[in-house]
Amino acid sequence: MLYAERLTVPLRWWVQGTMLVASFWFAVAVAVPSVLAAALVALAFGLLVAAGFLSYGKAKVSVGEGELHAGRAHISLAHVRGAEALDAERTRLVAGREADARAYLLLRPYLKRSVRVWIEDDRDPTPYWLISTRRPKALVAALEQTTSH
Structure with missing residues (x-):
């Protein structure tokens, strides 16, 4: 993990x-x-x-064994095309005014920062996942480490 x-x-x-x-x-x-x-x-x-x-509060976010898990959803890392750590203001904008209705959201109001994970899967119209996290840089680093191979 x-x-x-x-x-x-x-x-x-x-x-x-x-x-x-x-x-x-x-x-x-x-x-x-x-x-x-x-x-x-x-x-x-x-x-x-x-x-x-x-x-x-039982929702989990994890990267390991070739998959990204966010709450009940999971996706193969083969479909992840990048990730970006978002501060509180960017999270508010991406979850609000700039939101795409097709995106998967795992947001918690008590966590102001998030990570946007770009998804590329011909069978899935979801353009990105927006995931609340306490450690956005660590999550991005884990995704970059697994998708760079």
Whole structure:
């Protein structure tokens, strides 16, 4: 494996989720005894928030064994024709005003930088993949290392 990254949600989301659950607890505690409120909120909202964050943050990006994986999608590196690291502003533009509706996107709002991977496959109309990452230069380097051979 030349590159591997999990797009986990940041700590600040967990803090905000905890505050949301605490707010629900305060609202429920007014109507029912606080022990019951704590149990209800912990089960209903706490587990729901945690499950949502864990599910949303389980997306992986990896390069290895002849393939690029981004979330549930994967493609042979034989179809990769280049990659470019994008800063926050370029990511915003490429994901927005300059976007191609045929592109594959794996974006996370808490990751501002990304990599655009150019795809060339006669059987697939996707022109590029836009992938959020914490380490865009490392991802580009891994793709360049595998596609230069």
